[in-house]
Amino acid sequence: MNDATATTRVAVIGGGVVGTAVLHALAHRGVDAVLIEACDELALAASGTNSGILHTGFDSTAGELETALILRAAELRPAVLAALDVPVLPVGARLQPRAEGDDAVIAALAENAERNGVDVEIRTTDGALLVPGESVTDPVAFSSALAASAVAAGGSVLLDSAVIGIDRRTDGLRVVLRGGRTIDAEVVVNAAGLHADDIAAMVGDTSFEIFPRKGEFFVFELPGASRLDQILLPVPTKRTKGVLVFPTVDGRVIAGPTACDLVDKGDWSVRSEAAAEILPKAIAQFAELEGLEPVFSYAGLRPAGRGSNYVIGSSSAEPRLINVAAIRSTGLTASLGIADHVAGLLPALGVEPGEPRPTVEAGAPRTATPWWQRTAGRLAARA
Ligand SMILES: O=P(O)(O)OC[C@H](O)CO
Incomplete structure (x- = not known):
């Protein structure tokens, strides 16, 4: 053209x-x-x-367009991915109860998942919410x-x-x-x-x-035989899913994001305070990150309305x-x-x-x- x-x-x-x-x-x-x-x-x-x-x-709110389209995408994705050579880690996710009140939140999330027709399970041994359908891609x-x-x-x-x-x-x-x-x-x-x-x-x-809602991420390489084979989720809020810890398709581990509302649509910098906002929450979920230096950091800008x-x-x-x-x-x-x-x-x-x-x-x-x-x-x- x-x-x-x-x-x-x-x-x-x-x-x-x-x-x-x-x-x-x-x-x-x-x-x-x-x-x-x-x-x-x-x-x-x-x-x-x-x-x-x-x-x-x-965890999406039933009845909203966003939720309907997430669920519709889940129906369409297997056939599309089968034809496209895109790496996907079908690792599933786990939300571990950590604080008082988390059990009730997890029970409510499980009910919400059922309303949305999404398979989840509350593990009887420790009350963790398991979401087998969550995956990671590039x-x-x-x-x-x-x-x-x-x-x-x-x-x-x-x-x-x-x-x-x-x-x-x-x-x-x-x-x-x-x-x-x-x-x-x-x-x-x-x-x-x-x-x-x-x-x-x-x-x-x-x-x-x-407006840009900045999300900063930190990338780690785990030593030796350590690995993470699940997406670790915190308790989500309406505004953000919170700080996640998850494996990447290339064998690293990422912790993030922050959720910082900005004005400048061109500010892709990682703020100096981002590490303090991310790392304690990430370590609380995945202790293997304790003492590790991130090998990389990056910022994403969500196009928020x-x-x-x-x-x-x-x-x-x-x-x-x-x-x-x-x-x-x-x-x-x-x-x-x-x-x-x-x-x-x-x-x-x-x-x-x-x-x-x-x-x-x-x-x-x-x-x-x-x-x-x-x-x-x-x-x-x-x-
Ligand atoms: O903080 P949220 O809700 O925008 O979610 C960010 C997650 O990284 C989405 O995968």
């Missing part, structure tokens, strides 16, 4: 896990679609700096493989293509890229993560605001723009469900997707450095 103006039925803005999942869903339904990403690689920013955990939704490989599969199925990806404007036309929207190229589309999907509010504002939609969560639907200012915004850290988990939901919004806008076809096989790109280092390193270099 080197022409100054290209035409597609659906333009997807944002090459994170949500945008790539939407492109994947559309391409596999025979919808002509182009993904537009500002960076020169996919899944930098929020998607490449999260935990990489695929949650089950055991979120960059996950996103890249979705995009590669989408391209193999007929979709297109434009990298290094920052969107600087959206113009209304009689038959759709014109997306204007830095450098002057344009993409004409009947429908535009706004999956721009941290910048979804900036994209919506281009059509006069100021109905939601995105100010007073909103999972803002998905046609913009009030311009129906042909579908916002997929305020997708917090569960976006990796819910991405396939989100994409399925977005595909269902298209017929009302005159784009009729076909029946979904099986995912076209595609490999995840192999990189010399692990995803958490590559992405954080790129962001630091750009800062």
